[in-house]
Amino acid sequence: MKASDAFSAGHRPQSLQTALRPVDVARRAGCSVQQIRVLENAGVLPPAARTASGYRVLGPDHVEAAIAYRALAAAVGPVEAKPIMRAALGSPAATLVALVDSAHARLHAEREGLRSAKRAAAEIIREPVGDARPSDAMSVGELADALGVRPSTLRHWEAEGLLAPERTKGRRRAYAPADVRDARVVDQLRRAGYRIGALRDLMPRLRRRRGWDGVAGALHTLLERSSARAR
Numbered sequence: 001m002k003a004s005d006a007f008s009a010g011h012r013p014q015s016l017q018t019a020l021r022p023v024d025v026a027r028r029a030g031c032s033v034q035q036i037r038v039l040e041n042a043g044v045l046p047p048a049a050r051t052a053s054g055y056r057v058l059g060p061d062h063v064e065a066a067i068a069y070r071a072l073a074a075a076v077g078p079v080e081a082k083p084i085m086r087a088a089l090g091s092p093a094a095t096l097v098a099l100v101d102s103a104h105a106r107l108h109a110e111r112e113g114l115r116s117a118k119r120a121a122a123e124i125i126r127e128p129v130g131d132a133r134p135s136d137a138m139s140v141g142e143l144a145d146a147l148g149v150r151p152s153t154l155r156h157w158e159a160e161g162l163l164a165p166e167r168t169k170g171r172r173r174a175y176a177p178a179d180v181r182d183a184r185v186v187d188q189l190r191r192a193g194y195r196i197g198a199l200r201d202l203m204p205r206l207r208r209r210r211g212w213d214g215v216a217g218a219l220h221t222l223l224e225r226s227s228a229r230a231r
Contacts, residue, residue: 025066044081068088074229075107117188142175147187164182
């Protein structure tokens with residue numbers, strides 16, 4: 001049994017269905033006429049019947065498919081939604097199930113990453129960093145190895161104003177415990193999806209201990225959005 005059998009059970013020849021124009025399908029699905037044409041050409045919608053003059057003749061199954069695609073695109077993105085829809089329309093059911101399982105696995109991993117970032121950043125912020133000694137400082141290579149990033153990533157974060165390490169007499173970067181803490185926070189929040197622009201505004205406030213409530217709230221919002229996408 002193909003997934004298309006489950007998706008459009010009782011599919012009838014187009015001539016027996018209520019004929020719809022692309023503009024009718026677009027209005028019911030909440031998208032543009034051009035998108036309907038593009039999706040049909042991409043195999044995301046069932047193949048359309050054609051009039052003798054070449055005009056598309058669509059039906060309710062095209063409306064259902066367009067609505068399903070829009071919902072999937074909102075959940076997992078248009079790139080991933082297209083093969084799911086093509087599988088729903090013409091592949092064995094096992095193929096469709098595997099694609100949907102994969103999409104849910106990525107969303108699950110995203111939510112776990114957000115939860116982990118929230119916990120880790122909160123712990124990092126609470127760690128004491130006072131009474132530091134010069135010997136406690138880390139080089140750019142040592143810190144990069146500890147975080148699992150490239151030294152160029154740390155230099156990029158510094159150029160963007162996210163980090164502000166001291167310099168030795170030889171002009172080498174020296175990351176004191178407070179700088180290491182900041183780098184760990186940036187690393188966790190980048191993994192959670194924070195963009196550089198948002199972090200550029202956030203990190204100075206975190207250093208002054210006035211920004212954590214906002215970070216926690218933003219991560220909670222991202223978690224809620226991810227759960228909504230999964231639903």
